[in-house]
Amino acid sequence: MKSGEDVFGYVQRLRGAFDDTLYKQVLGAANTFKEGDALVGVAAADENSRANARRLLGHTRLEDVRRHPLHQDALHALSLEAEDSQAATLTADWTLGRLRKFLLESDEAAIHAIGPGLGSDTIGCVVKLMSDAELIALGSKVFNPLPGSKVGARGYMGARIQPNSPTDNVDDIRWQVFDGFSYAVGDVVLGCNPVSSTPESVAAIESALLEVLVTFGLTDVLPHCVLSHIDVQAEVERRQPGTTGVWFQSIAGSDSANATFDISVEKMLAYADGRTGPYGLYFETGQGADFTNGHGHGYDMVLHESRKYGFARALSQRVARARQGAAPWVHLNDVAGFIGPEVFRTREQLVRCCLEDIAMGKLHGLTIGLDICSTLHMDVSLDDLDWCIERIMPANPAYLMSLPTKNDPMLGYLTTGFQDHVRIREQFGYKVDDRMWAFFQRLGVIDAEGKPTRHFGDPVWVYLQYLRAKGDSRPEADIRADAEQQLSAIRARGVPMARGHGTHPWDLEPALDAELRRVYVDSKKSLWTELTPAFITAVPEGVRLVSKSQDRTEYILHPETGEQLDASSLEAVRAMRARHAGRYDVQLMVSDGLNALAIMDEGQLAPYLETLRAALIAAGYQPAPEHLVLTSGRVRAGYRVGEALYAGMEDAARHRGLIHVIGERPGTGHHTFSAYITAPSGAVWSQPGKVDHNITRVVSGVALTAYAPSLAAPETVRLLQQLAPRGG
Incomplete structure (x- = not known):
């Protein structure tokens, strides 16, 4: 490279004209290394290449x-509209190097003055030029608090209580809220991920969360949310007006990636225009989600993530307009480590990702929280998460997740527990939103000096106050006895409950800590176990298939290899299709996935398949007699099987289904599998790559200790009937 040369001069000199591919490669090379960028083909070859790319960028x-957008679509156009053209003139002739210097040397007011004029690609580029320490310096001086609260303000660090249940049991959910409140945690949102996204199930959880808030008089302070698809939340609100809180949706950085989530710019704008109440929208994002869903468009993960924030900024402005200019309650949660080692693998990369995203979110004017998390197939342990938290917290994100322990009993991944928040408050001096802190003092878990009381860490005490607020006058001893019975039932369903503490208020009670570590060890066993030859042979009418993964390590580190069948397996499927001659409209398929034990454990798969087959026949379907058994299989491998079975059939309008049973979520301790139900028309199956997650339904968390197989089977058929009534 030449002295003073910029990216465009470099590309022009090497190619003789602007070259989009080389441009994207240079931008990607400026990133700190992550495996995801390498898979996209834009990671730097070495540190010298990275340094050169950063100099060009500067x-x-x-x-x-x-003037050179990485990708043009409706999302990009909307993001441009959301930029403040007047503010943009202040920096139009600046270089990225000058912008970096300004951001590091200027105060918050000066940064807020130019922020609205910075485009998402610019913001994504400038963070590439910063060290971790510089990203912390930037994050620690820019804040965008939610209106009327201290959530997202300087010196405050909040919590989303994530009361997930492997069976959507509202008692599990309600008690985890009580548990969080007992540790003075939970001031941003009560946000539950549902197992089932049917309107009925989502409505039940919405109502349970709302009832807790109403009972404690918190509806004007703290919203609730069930993290189903936004269409489902809208349907629940239509059926039961006033029962939903802030509305959630995962968003991506391009139109094509958003289509995977079954959303569009048009749909999201319509929803934003309707959010006229006190609580607006809640988004989740994460580096790597775009390319892992097949929508990388040749550029790096940081820039994809920044474009999501541009989308969120535009939607936030629409919510403000819907509220006639009133500040919108809109925030974004960056789920930083949820995908897996194909995105990044180490604790250092997790820290870098979080710091990049905090800075980008704040520069977009967003209230941004974090899910500092790790899937069980990453090289990030329980203790590593504590190491990461300590290095990220100086950047002062708006909030983190919070559960009874670091392990989510439904999603099966590692995140932050209630007592991590207690430690963070002690270590960094961060505060809880003032209104909720006052509530925790009234509740009696925090005293007037801000110290834990004897009721701290006692969810039964919170339950007692809840019942008293509802008018229950039974003797305290009777209520406590009732509470212990409920807690025993909750633990039996595999949902841990934090009670008390260890040496310090922020230490888990020793027995619970030991149980957490036992589940962690079990998760690693679940992850690396493979289907045994004896098990495969025992599957009735089994047809053995293998993916393109050469071994378990490749399967885990390179998921795309598990999404395709090898040549001999594909030929076996085609031969089966020829034998079937169009007689069947449903195919059953079993894969090990990330949890072979979930498939092989006694009493799990066989009863499910037997009940499912009988229910399918009773509902008028014609399931094929064979069970396809795929080793090292991913969910998308099922879509490829469906294409091989159903593409090009004469009755192109007829819907044909594939039910893919796959082991998942090794960290729950339950050994759960899921059933992915896909049933488009033959015409859709005939379009290679057309079938994806956006037209698939799922029954998840199936296990003897979670969602019973005998109950999951009829639910599977019910969902199939929605997609293809009576096989039509």
Whole structure:
């Protein structure tokens, strides 16, 4: 490279004209290394290449970046509309190097003055030029609090209580809220991930969460949310007006990636325009979600993530307009480590990802929280998460997740527990939103000096106050006895409950800590176990298939290899299709996935398949007699099997289904499998790559200790009937 040369001069010199591919490669090379960028093909070859890319980027003008968008679609156009053109003139002739210097040397007011004019590509580029320490310095001086609260304000660090249940049991959910409140945690949102996204199930959880807030008089302070698809939340609100709180949706950085979530710019704008109440929208994002869903478009994960924030900024403005200019209650949660080692693998990369995203979110004017998390197939342990938290917290994100322990009993991944929040408050001096802190003092778990009381860490005490607020006048001893019975039942369903503490208020009670570590060890066993030859042979009418993964390590580190069948397996499926001659409309398929034990444990798969087959026949379907058994299989491998079975059939309008049973979520301790139900028309199956998650339904958390197989089977058929009534 030449002295003072910018990215565009470099590309012009090497290619003789602007070259989009080389441009994206240079931008990607400026990133700190992550495996996801390498898979996209834009990671730097070495540190020298990375340093050169950063020098080129530092000399590049913001206006030139704006004139060369990485990807043009409706989302990009909307993001441009959301930029403040007047603020943009302040920095139009700046280089990215000058912008970096300004951000590090200027105060918050000066940064807020130019922030609305910075485009998402510019913001994504400038963070590439910063060290971790510089990203912390930036994050620690820019804040975008939610209106009327201290959530997202300087010196405050909040919590989303994540009361997930492997069976959507409202007692599990309600008690986890009580548990969080007992540790003075939970000031941003009560946000539950549902197992079932049917309107009926979502409505039950919405009502349970709302009832807790109403009972404690918190509806004007704290919203609730069930993290189903936004269409489902809208349907629940239509059926039961006033029962939903803030509305959730995962968003991506391009139109094509958003289609995987079954959303569009048009749909999200319509929903934003309707959010006229006190609580608006809650988004979740995460680096790597775009390319792992097949929508990388040749550029790096940081820039994809920044574009999501541009989308969120635009939607936030629409919510403000819907509220006639009133500040919108809109926030975004960056789920930083949820996908797996194909995105990044180490604790250092997790820290880097979080710091990049905090800075980008704040520069977009967003209230941004974090899910500092790790899947069980990453090289990030329970203790590593504590190491990461300590290095990320100085950047002062708005909030973190919170559960009774670091392990989510439904999603099966590692995140932050209630007592992590207690430790963070002690270590960094961060505060809880003032209104909720006052509530925790009234509740009696925090005293007037802000110290834990004897009721701290006692969810039964919170339950007692809840019942008293509802008018229950039974003797305290009777209520406590009732509470212990409920807690025993909850633990039996595999949902841990934090009670008390260890040496310090932020230490887990020793027995619970030991149980957490036992589940962690079990998760690793679940992850690395493979289907045995004896098990495969025992599957009735089994047809053995293998993916393109050469071994378990490749399967875990390179998921795309598990999404395709090898040549001999594909031929076996085609031969079976020829034998069937169009007689059947449903195919059953079993894969090990990330949890072979979930498939092989006694009494799990066989009863499910037997009940499922009988229910399918009773409902008028014609399931094929064979069970396809795939080793090292991913969910998308099922879509490829469906294409091989159903593409090009004469009756192209007829819907044909594939039910893919796959082991998942090794960290729950339950050994759960899921059933993915896909049933488009033959015409859709005939379009290679058309079938994806957006037209698939799922029954998850199936296990003897969670969602019973005998109950999951009829639910599977019910969902199939929604997609293809009576096999039509």
